[in-house]
Amino acid sequence: xxxxxxxxxxxxxxxxxxxxxxxxxxxxxxxxxxxxxxxxxxxxxxxxxxxxxxxxxxxxxxxxxxxxxxxxxxxxxxxxxxxxxxxxxxxxxxxxxxxxxxxxxxxxxxxxxxxxxxxxxxxxxxxxxxxxxxxxxxxxxxxxxxxxxxxxxxxxxxxxxxxxxxxxxxxxxxxxxxxxxxxxxxxxxxxxxxxxxxxxxxxxxxxxxxxxxxxxxxxxxxxxxxxxxxxxxxxxxxxxxxxxxxxxxxxxxxxxxxxxxxxxxxxxxxxxxxxxxxxxxxxxxxxxxxxxxxxxxxxxxxxxxxxxxxxxxxxxxxxxxxxxxxxxxxxxxxxxxxxxxxxxxxxxx
Amino acid sequence: xxxxxxxxxxxxxxxxxxxxxxxxxxxxxxxxxxxxxxxxxxxxxxxxxxxxxxxxxxxxxxxxxxxxxxxxxxxxxxxxxxxxxxxxxxxxxxxxxxxxxxxxxxxxxxxxxxxxxxxxxxxxxxxxxxxxxxxxxxxxxxxxxxxxxxxxxxxxxxxxxxxxxxxxxxxxxxxxxxxxxxxxxxxxxxxxxxxxxxxxxxxxxxxxxxxxxxxxxxxxxxxxxxxxxxxxxxx
Amino acid sequence: xxxxxxxxxxxxxxxxxxxxxxxxxxxxxxxxxxxxxxxxxxxxxxxxxxxxxxxxxxxxxxxxxxxxxxxxxxxxxxxxxxxxxxxxxxxxxxxxxxxxxxxxxxxxxxxxxxxxxxxxxxxxxxxxxxxxxxxxxxxxxxxxxxxxxxxxxxxxxxxxxxxxxxxxxxxxxxxxxxxxxxxxxxxxxxxxxxxxxxxxxxxxxxxxxxxxxxxxxxxxxxxxxxxxxxxxxxxxxxxxxxxxxx
Numbered sequence: 001x002x003x004x005x006x007x008x009x010x011x012x013x014x015x016x017x018x019x020x021x022x023x024x025x026x027x028x029x030x031x032x033x034x035x036x037x038x039x040x041x042x043x044x045x046x047x048x049x050x051x052x053x054x055x056x057x058x059x060x061x062x063x064x065x066x067x068x069x070x071x072x073x074x075x076x077x078x079x080x081x082x083x084x085x086x087x088x089x090x091x092x093x094x095x096x097x098x099x100x101x102x103x104x105x106x107x108x109x110x111x112x113x114x115x116x117x118x119x120x121x122x123x124x125x126x127x128x129x130x131x132x133x134x135x136x137x138x139x140x141x142x143x144x145x146x147x148x149x150x151x152x153x154x155x156x157x158x159x160x161x162x163x164x165x166x167x168x169x170x171x172x173x174x175x176x177x178x179x180x181x182x183x184x185x186x187x188x189x190x191x192x193x194x195x196x197x198x199x200x201x202x203x204x205x206x207x208x209x210x211x212x213x214x215x216x217x218x219x220x221x222x223x224x225x226x227x228x229x230x231x232x233x234x235x236x237x238x239x240x241x242x243x244x245x246x247x248x249x250x251x252x253x254x255x256x257x258x259x260x261x262x263x264x265x266x267x268x269x270x271x272x273x274x275x276x277x278x279x280x281x282x283x284x285x286x287x288x289x290x291x292x293x294x295x296x297x298x299x300x301x302x303x304x305x306x307x308x309x310x311x312x313x314x315x316x317x318x319x320x321x322x323x324x325x326x327x328x329x330x331x332x333x334x335x336x337x338x339x340x341x342x343x344x345x346x347x348x349x
Numbered sequence: 350x351x352x353x354x355x356x357x358x359x360x361x362x363x364x365x366x367x368x369x370x371x372x373x374x375x376x377x378x379x380x381x382x383x384x385x386x387x388x389x390x391x392x393x394x395x396x397x398x399x400x401x402x403x404x405x406x407x408x409x410x411x412x413x414x415x416x417x418x419x420x421x422x423x424x425x426x427x428x429x430x431x432x433x434x435x436x437x438x439x440x441x442x443x444x445x446x447x448x449x450x451x452x453x454x455x456x457x458x459x460x461x462x463x464x465x466x467x468x469x470x471x472x473x474x475x476x477x478x479x480x481x482x483x484x485x486x487x488x489x490x491x492x493x494x495x496x497x498x499x500x501x502x503x504x505x506x507x508x509x510x511x512x513x514x515x516x517x518x519x520x521x522x523x524x525x526x527x528x529x530x531x532x533x534x535x536x537x538x539x540x541x542x543x544x545x546x547x548x549x550x551x552x553x554x555x556x557x558x559x560x561x562x563x564x565x566x567x568x569x570x571x572x573x574x575x576x577x578x579x580x581x582x583x584x
Numbered sequence: 585x586x587x588x589x590x591x592x593x594x595x596x597x598x599x600x601x602x603x604x605x606x607x608x609x610x611x612x613x614x615x616x617x618x619x620x621x622x623x624x625x626x627x628x629x630x631x632x633x634x635x636x637x638x639x640x641x642x643x644x645x646x647x648x649x650x651x652x653x654x655x656x657x658x659x660x661x662x663x664x665x666x667x668x669x670x671x672x673x674x675x676x677x678x679x680x681x682x683x684x685x686x687x688x689x690x691x692x693x694x695x696x697x698x699x700x701x702x703x704x705x706x707x708x709x710x711x712x713x714x715x716x717x718x719x720x721x722x723x724x725x726x727x728x729x730x731x732x733x734x735x736x737x738x739x740x741x742x743x744x745x746x747x748x749x750x751x752x753x754x755x756x757x758x759x760x761x762x763x764x765x766x767x768x769x770x771x772x773x774x775x776x777x778x779x780x781x782x783x784x785x786x787x788x789x790x791x792x793x794x795x796x797x798x799x800x801x802x803x804x805x806x807x808x809x810x811x812x813x814x815x816x817x818x819x820x821x822x823x824x825x826x827x828x829x830x
Contacts, residue, residue, distance in 0.1 A: 182700060183700060184694045184698050184700065184703070187687065187690060187691050187694055187703075188691070188694065190680060190682075190683060190687075190691075191680055191691045194680040194681060194682065194683070195678045195679075195680060197642070197662075197674070197678060198674065198678035198679075198680070198739070199691070200641075200642075200661070200662035200663050200666075201640065201662050201666060201671070201672050201674070201740070202663075202666060202691050202692045202694075202695055202739060202740075202742075202743055203663050203666035203667050203692075203694075203695035203743055204663055204691075204695075205661075205663045206663070308682065385758050385760075385761070386728060386729045386730050386756065386757070386758065386761070387728040387729070387730070484606075485629070486627065486628035486629025486630075487628035487629065488627065488628045488629070489628075489629070510756070513755060513756055514628070514675075514752065514755050514756075514784065515628065515784065516625075516626070516627045516628060516784050516823050516824075517784065517786055517823065517824045517825050518627065518822065518823050518824055518825035519627070519628065520825075521825040521826075522825075542756060542757075542758060544758075544759075580758075580760060581758055581759055581760070582759060
């Protein structure tokens with residue numbers, strides 16, 4: 001139970017933030033920080049848990065954002081419902097794309113995801129309409145601003161409702177990650193990530209498990225896409241299906257601790273806060289600077305931390321929540337020096 | 350004294366793998382290091398070849414200290430290791446693998462002769478010289494690994510568990526090969542699991558347990574030793 | 585009735601496999617009875633591991649059939665075979681390095697349940713049965729070779745196999761460790777698991793196997809009891825050597 005104290009504290013603090021922060025610009029920045037935390041946690045389900053390095057995840061944001069916006073424009077459907085439709089559409093596409101691409105190994109899979117996202121982005125930029133449906137082309141679409149908008153319209157002038165919405169989204173996706181991690185699906189994902197042949201021998205239908213992870217991840221990512229569109233009231237292909245968003249999700253998860261439940265959350269909060277502060281102090285159009293920060297952070301984490309570890313691991317250690325790894329750490333090949341071979345006990349101890 | 354290891358200690362991440370090990374190998378000898386899994390045998394030769402860093406102690410080769418030398422500088426001096434698991438270059442042919450053993454200046458000069466010597470010692474390799482290494486059987490791979498090591502013109506040849514995974518017939522051939530190599534004047538340091546066959550061909554042997562030397566003696570002394578018989582020979 | 589009683593648990597009929605012109609297994613046929621410990625020996629490169637890969641679904645035979653419990657399982661993928669009751673270990677052990685011993689075994693246990701509670705309970709029991717109790721919370725990457733082999737075995741056993749394929753599980757063990765392992769394998773068989781083992785450690789083959797198949801260059805060169813097989817001249821010249829080894 002002691003595990004839940006830091007979460008409780010964080011939860012309490014986060015609920016109270018809008019009470020203390022008045023400035024809409026700062027609040028918007030905080031909302032963006034939480035959105036990135038949400039997106040990287042969603043990515044982590046397929047990228048971290050399943051170990052499939054998707055570098056084209058923004059495509060699911062695009063599917064989510066465009067679906068909800070087009071449904072709102074053409075059928076007057078509430079963006080909330082449109083969001084869920086978009087989520088399902090993204091999950092469906094993820095499974096469809098996953099069927100051929102998961103058969104590719106390593107770097108080839110990642111290249112396929114990049115190709116898909118870029119392809120989608122190109123498509124959205126060049127195809128101006130499909131029948132009566134105007135896709136907006138490169139200029140994108142606007143979300144009509146509704147006067148006296150309420151929460152049901154998924155819009156507001158103040159940033160405060162957005163803050164609480166993304167907070168709830170984040171809580172949900174972290175909970176889902178936590179639940180998956182300890183469930184049979186989580187065990188199966190780790191197994192296939194660490195040794196696919198061994199996983200198969202233990203009864204795991206690895207292709208099916210990867211597709212489940214891909215679908216879940218795409219679903220949540222798409223929801224984030226709709227949120228993003230409703231926040232800035234604008235959807236445009238180069239951004240929402242762009243490589244920038246895709247790689248940011250990955251960087252933040254890697255720096256935080258890929259494959260852990262809270263790693264992406266921690267990584268996002270630390271890095272995006274850093275980047276936002278940098279942007280505020282070094283002028284608005286220093287869009288290159290945040291990438292330099294991310295790049296440096298990723299390189300530092302890769303160089304100085306054990307493989308697969310991120311900044312969450314020392315944090316957990318300090319909080320006394322780290323998993324005990326027993327005996328000593330050693331590389332598999334040099335495992336000769338680990339615990340002395342037990343010649344005593346055979347079947348009973 | 351060809352090799353002298355003094356007070357060697359090696360740690361990994363806080364765990365002591367070797368504690369104060371003293372070991373000597375005279376020129377021309379066949380010396381083995383025996384012990385159960387986890388005793389530190391591979392660690393010991395990895396320290397001698399420079400693959401691992403020492404915590405303390407000294408290693409001297411031909412009277413000169415080599416403790417500070419990186420692994421790749423120890424090979425031209427004549428210290429060559431055949432690692433556990435063969436470690437061939439799988440996409441290269443047999444001959445290409447062999448040539449990789451003589452890439453440094455001193456060995457390159459006598460490359461052609463070394464290659465001929467290897468093929469006459471192991472005629473089966475000559476037949477398969479253009480075959481890609483990963484398609485070879487385990488026993489053939491072991492032969493290539495040994496031949497490759499010989500290309501580096503070793504004075505001290507160190508084997509790390511060469512009989513692992515080999516069929517009984519090949520194990521016999523392997524030990525016969527080790528003896529032939531020793532007869533050519535190369536000093537041999539052998540880490541092995543096959544205690545009986547090893548003690549039958551060595552001059553002397555050390556026994557390692559939990560990172561320390563617990564026994565030392567000639568091959569026949571140890572073969573007749575009660576403790577060895579009980580622990581390793583299943584008697 | 586007697587037909588069903590005598591029906592072999594596993595039957596291979598004329599299995600053939602070629603890799604790009606290289607014959608790896610040729611017309612291999614074997615019959616394994618329930619409760620048997622069946623050995624497969626032969627020189628390196630003889631096709632033994634490929635045979636295992638064919639039985640466990642990692643390699644599809646070019647021709648021939650594999651029958652398990654009377655059903656044709658030829659070409660089924662590994663995860664299906666596991667569900668049907670075939671488990672295996674790998675020659676180069678495959679632990680999940682960043683997870684604990686318990687979690688590693690739990691992955692296997694989940695093959696028979698979806699409940700986390702049940703899986704962990706079953707896993708814990710098997711961990712203790714195989715003597716890994718004291719290391720239950722240790723990360724798999726920190727285990728020594730002997731414990732890794734026990735873990736490999738534990739993971740397979742957690743899937744509750746009827747047939748267990750052991751691929752050179754004794755490689756690298758000292759004679760006393762081999763003795764322990766022999767006892768363990770017998771115990772596993774006595775609990776109702778049929779075992780097929782590829783081995784080079786002749787002491788274990790002699791002690792455990794009721795029937796042995798010897799293959800070389802992908803083909804059967806002898807089969808029978810261990811005592812019969814080690815006297816066979818071709819087996820001696822191709823595999824054992826004149827000293828009848830280790």
